[in-house]
Amino acid sequence: MFDKESLSKVSECKQNWEKNTLNKVLSKSPERKDEFLTGSNIEINRLYTELDIQDLDYIEDLGFPGEYPYTRGVYPTMYRGRLWTMRQYAGFGTAEESNKRYKYLLSQGQTGLSVAFDLPTQIGYDSDHPLSKGEVGKVGVAIDSLKDMEILFEGIPLDKVSTSMTINAPAAILLAMYIAIAEKQGITPDKLSGTIQNDILKEYVARGTYIFPPEQSMRLITDIFEYCSAHMPKWNTISISGYHIREAGATAVQEVAFTLANGIAYVEAAIKAGLSVDDFAPRLSFFFNAHNDLLEEVAKFRAARRLWAKIMKEKFKAQNPKSMMLRFHTQTAGSTLTAQQPDNNIVRVTIQALAAVLGGTQSLHTNSRDEALALPTEDSVRIALRTQQIIAYESGVTETVDPLAGSYYVESLTNAIEQKAKEYIEKIEKMGGAPKAIQKGYIQQEIQNSAYNYQMEIEQGKRIVVGVNKFQIQEEQPKDLLKVDPSVGELQEQKIKQLKATRDNLQVNAVLEELKQCAQTDKNLIPIIIKCVKAYCTLGEICDALRAVFGEYKAPINL
Amino acid sequence: MTGSKTIRVLIAKPGLDGHDRGAKVIARALRDSGMEVIYTGLRQTPEQIVEAAIQEDVQVIGLSILSGAHNFLFPRVIELLKEKNAEDILVIGGGVIPEEDIPGLKKAGIKEIFTPGTPTSAIVEFIKNNVKV
Numbered sequence: 001m002f003d004k005e006s007l008s009k010v011s012e013c014k015q016n017w018e019k020n021t022l023n024k025v026l027s028k029s030p031e032r033k034d035e036f037l038t039g040s041n042i043e044i045n046r047l048y049t050e051l052d053i054q055d056l057d058y059i060e061d062l063g064f065p066g067e068y069p070y071t072r073g074v075y076p077t078m079y080r081g082r083l084w085t086m087r088q089y090a091g092f093g094t095a096e097e098s099n100k101r102y103k104y105l106l107s108q109g110q111t112g113l114s115v116a117f118d119l120p121t122q123i124g125y126d127s128d129h130p131l132s133k134g135e136v137g138k139v140g141v142a143i144d145s146l147k148d149m150e151i152l153f154e155g156i157p158l159d160k161v162s163t164s165m166t167i168n169a170p171a172a173i174l175l176a177m178y179i180a181i182a183e184k185q186g187i188t189p190d191k192l193s194g195t196i197q198n199d200i201l202k203e204y205v206a207r208g209t210y211i212f213p214p215e216q217s218m219r220l221i222t223d224i225f226e227y228c229s230a231h232m233p234k235w236n237t238i239s240i241s242g243y244h245i246r247e248a249g250a251t252a253v254q255e256v257a258f259t260l261a262n263g264i265a266y267v268e269a270a271i272k273a274g275l276s277v278d279d280f281a282p283r284l285s286f287f288f289n290a291h292n293d294l295l296e297e298v299a300k301f302r303a304a305r306r307l308w309a310k311i312m313k314e315k316f317k318a319q320n321p322k323s324m325m326l327r328f329h330t331q332t333a334g335s336t337l338t339a340q341q342p343d344n345n346i347v348r349v350t351i352q353a354l355a356a357v358l359g360g361t362q363s364l365h366t367n368s369r370d371e372a373l374a375l376p377t378e379d380s381v382r383i384a385l386r387t388q389q390i391i392a393y394e395s396g397v398t399e400t401v402d403p404l405a406g407s408y409y410v411e412s413l414t415n416a417i418e419q420k421a422k423e424y425i426e427k428i429e430k431m432g433g434a435p436k437a438i439q440k441g442y443i444q445q446e447i448q449n450s451a452y453n454y455q456m457e458i459e460q461g462k463r464i465v466v467g468v469n470k471f472q473i474q475e476e477q478p479k480d481l482l483k484v485d486p487s488v489g490e491l492q493e494q495k496i497k498q499l500k501a502t503r504d505n506l507q508v509n510a511v512l513e514e515l516k517q518c519a520q521t522d523k524n525l526i527p528i529i530i531k532c533v534k535a536y537c538t539l540g541e542i543c544d545a546l547r548a549v550f551g552e553y554k555a556p557i558n559l
Numbered sequence: 560m561t562g563s564k565t566i567r568v569l570i571a572k573p574g575l576d577g578h579d580r581g582a583k584v585i586a587r588a589l590r591d592s593g594m595e596v597i598y599t600g601l602r603q604t605p606e607q608i609v610e611a612a613i614q615e616d617v618q619v620i621g622l623s624i625l626s627g628a629h630n631f632l633f634p635r636v637i638e639l640l641k642e643k644n645a646e647d648i649l650v651i652g653g654g655v656i657p658e659e660d661i662p663g664l665k666k667a668g669i670k671e672i673f674t675p676g677t678p679t680s681a682i683v684e685f686i687k688n689n690v691k692v
Contacts, residue, residue, distance in 0.1 A: 119576055131604065134574065134631030134632050135575050135628045138628055206577075208577015208578070248580045249580050249584075372655065372676075373657055374655065448583050448584075448587075452587050459678045465676075468676045479659070481657050484627065559590070559596070
């Protein structure tokens with residue numbers, strides 16, 4: 001990118017600057033620290049010049065937006081054409097309450113829905129299961145059957161909104177329910193747009209809502225890929241998630257590495273199941289975290305895009321450009337929110353959201369200030385959404401594509417993150433791929449080490465968290481936190497009782513039996529799951545039928 | 560360890576949430592401070608936790624939860640400990656727990672609740688000051 005003459009001149013002038021200007025200052029006033037590091041422990045130079053990116057080839061390494069290797073973004077006009085989708089993850093209590101919150105968010109200018117399910121739903125237990133006690137409706141909405149789903153989306157036209165569902169182990173069931181309610185609204189599956197998270201590997205590593213063993217889980221995932229490639233061309237069949245890996249303590253480099261390693265495993269599984277790469281890869285999507293280290297985060301997003309494009313083209317020989325595009329959702333970092341002086345979190349979220357936008361995200365969730373304390377109140381969620389709107393409409397960063405490209409520092413960091421992530425991925429490949437590395441506990445251990453080091457850095461004062469280990473004040477916690485009505489559990493239990501008393505139980509048993517039969521073959525499971533949900537089998541019943549055939553995953557414990 | 564018994568701690572994740580970053584960091588910090596630490600893994604019922612605590616002969620149970628089900632699950636652990644005559648085990652808790660829930664949990668018998676931002680050293684110190692060895 002730079003000619004030799006210019007480089008040698010810069011090099012010469014830099015040496016002069018060091019001798020004549022810099023050293024004089026350093027001898028009088030040393031720098032604040034001996035060593036400056038990014039969150040991923042990449043050493044940061046005092047100053048970056050073209051010397052630091054002299055090997056960068058503009059066409060090959062950066063290219064143009066909407067073209068390989070997509071470093072500058074997946075669309076040619078990026079936010080000049082269309083802003084990112086503002087998508088706040090929400091859901092709590094009953095389907096009725098969540099439906100109200102969705103309508104509120106849509107009325108406030110939100111452009112997509114993102115459904116949070118409660119933990120029993122995510123782990124495939126009905127609300128009346130003994131393990132569900134105390135958990136129903138707490139971290140998301142409780143869905144026991146198609147009945148609840150009908151209420152959840154009542155009055156929301158499914159051909160007009162895109163819906164993201166954070167659901168993994170039972171993803172096929174919730175997708176089936178979504179298809180079924182769309183049908184009732186007169187909408188065919190090919191008109192539906194949205195995403196299911198459907199990323200089981202990161203559940204084993206970082207998030208914990210697994211049900212079935214890896215092999216059977218991967219089969220459900222590839223069944224979804226196959227079904228959607230034929231029937232739901234606008235649906236994102238998976239959201240390969242670094243978010244939770246980062247929340248569990250990974251660094252930015254590890255987030256990219258472990259997420260893309262999981263991505264490779266899904267592509268391999270689908271190819272093994274007989275799909276051809278360009279049939280399913282265009283519908284793969286990603287989900288990343290945005291932390292406070294603004295420029296490292298921007299570099300991370302750019303590096304992830306370039307690395308994935310190369311993997312798809314070189315390793316998997318994809319032909320369709322869409323197969324090489326890393327499209328992603330971003331959520332700001334929950335783990336950086338502090339319970340102390342919670343209003344400060346608004347500022348953190350702003351920086352993180354800005355990183356996501358400067359990094360070229362396709363959709364964004366901004367966390368609310370009170371999430372280290374409880375689920376967010378309506379007021380807090382509105383501020384979080386307004387933060388996105390201020391970035392979108394007032395900050396000006398949206399007016400050109402990839403505005404930080406060409407920054408010596410950002411390009412240098414983009415290279416460094418790509419390189420380090422690549423080294424990790426190669427190591428994981430040598431272990432036999434992500435599923436094997438997870439079985440060995442390697443990925444979990446790497447994440448745990450980073451989490452522990454981070455905590456120790458805070459305790460030793462090497463890392464400052466404002467309001468936590470510096471600038472503390474005496475304060476009282478805000479009183480107006482959101483409380484989930486504890487009677488949700490009983491309410492859901494009653495609903496299940498009523499459902500079981502009024503549905504056609506003979507049909508229910510017949511379709512559940514058919515599901516078990518199908519699970520024992522290698523036939524695609526999605527059509528029979530759709531049949532089950534339409535017969536008003538409960539989520540727990542469907543999962544139990546699959547548990548009977550597939551067994552359950554038992555996590556190894558290592559500290 | 561000059562003659563004094565090593566403190567044994569069970570770190571447990573009751574409920575269904577999979578957020579075990581905090582639990583694991585604390586387990587390791589306690590171990591680095593010289594305690595023996597057993598970690599239960601995810602999705603433990605109060606029954607399983609109490610069973611493990613008695614079997615492993617621990618003096619301390621540390622409960623970690625981020626799902627919001629603490630008001631049901633924490634007191635249930637205490638109840639079961641009483642049933643098994645094991646209420647001498649010190650029970651502490653942590654996670655995303657609103658301040659207004661803390662008095663109720665303490666009244667139920669949880670000795671201390673450590674909320675986000677607590678240094679691990681504070682937890683080590685609390686255990687050392689409150690366990691008779």
